[in-house]
Amino acid sequence: MRIVANGIGIEIDDQGPPGGEPVLLIMGLGMQLVAWPEEMVQALVAHGFRVIRLDNRDIGLSQHFDHLGVPSIAAGAVRHTLGLAVASPYSLADMAQDAVGVLDALGIAQAHVCGASMGGMIAQHLAAKHPQRVKSLVLMMTTSGARHLPQPNWRVRGVLLSRPASAAPMAVVQHLEALLRVIGSPGYPPDPERQRARLLATVQRSWHPTGTARQLLAVVADGDRSALLPQISAPTRVIHGLADPLVRVEAGRDLVQRIRGAQGDFVPGMGHDLPLALLPRFVDGIAENAAR
Template sequence: MQFVRANGLNFCLERRGSGDPVLFLGGTGWDLRDRPNPLDGPLAKHFEVILFDQRGMGQSDKPDIEYSMADYAEDALGILDALGLGSAHVVGFSFGGMVAQELAIRHPERVRRLVLAGATSGGAGGSSYPIQEFLDLDPETRARRGLEVMDLAFTPEWQAANPAEAARLIRERMILAARRADDVALETGKRRQLAARAQHDCFDRLHRIQNPTLVIAGERDGQAPREFVARLAAAIPDARMIVVPGAHHTMLGGSPDAYEAIIAFLRDTG
């Protein structure tokens, strides 16, 4: 890991692999200390993958102000500047896909190819599920509701038919949520990130994205519903959309389909 200065803040960053640079923008609450992450996946076998803790997250700065999606896009631009990169491929997952839209709209010349996975446009295109509503639920209810939203197969009926497996999944999610829960600055940063997420709306500006774009939806994803992801893809000129197996949290890890499609797309020079 290293620390770089960008957009007036200090960011914790890690790079892995070699080849064309890929700036990977992660989801809500992502922290470089949590493994595995995209640095450990197949992208780093073909490209130089760059991953960083976004403002308010991980070991990066947590300024005591409200955050906006424009702030996150400018942070990403600042990372490219700090690393001396005129441009890079950009892959955004979930919240990171929202940031990637802002970046491509604001600074198209800095984005080579764009991948938006598990992300929506907001506004008239439809918004991702408002997960900020879960923040103040008790830990078990929060874990259960999170799983029900992320995976459309995790229904009350499935839970009743598979109580042991449902309990295991809920318990694992509770353990993940409890990590660093006593870090007040981190918790505040997460709330500010979710507040910015709630304001995300790029739909009326998506036509300005002229970069080659791949949009990915998970077939069981209830957090970024497939129909909303389709609206996102339809609004970006010449964007390609694919649907892969998996739920919101597993589409980039539950099967090789998404990464195989991303690698092929980023390597396409046509």
């Protein structure tokens, strides 16, 4: 269902009892709302939550921003490395305002918020700048962006910036499979058939790499969010894989140290994905944090 939020078209999925405690799930870079597994959604619904997923702007079935052009990621990376300001077509703060707009459109005053990767960066802006809208906060495999934190190695960076051989759906699926082999959870290898079916359904729903590029530039331009973190007052849980090669576990520990009262759940064998076997642990973590 597409709604108007913050003046733009945002695709959402809204499941669970209308009177249930709302949980807003915000996904990461280039990822659509369907990247939150249906099994996780149904488990949250079984806890009595109303679960709202959204396609971030420029991705999936939400409004695209192709009129803003294709940014130069290389130029943005160079400026970031040199400590210079990076301009982006829109910001993570704009995307946080989209999330507020979703809550407004649905008539929700407060929600439990869970963000993964880039979605966790957006959630940091949301919780810091709109504290009255965030009842509790879960940050999964994400970072403050502080410069002292370790970065992914060149192999991981290379696969992240690689492109599929063509735009044909199966070529894109093979590209995504290769990416997940590098950044996924070594302790929880996926069922290949399930993963391929999910990836193919995702690509057939939408494949918009120029939107991913603009989102990536927004991440680079956002820089260090450390100054935001003391402003977060919602009960916070940080979930991070000890084996995450993309956003290293030191980033999760840094968030726990910087956010007042934050609790950490550091998961052995978990990389930068949402393994099926760990979904009950994630759901229990969201529910326990919401109860705080």
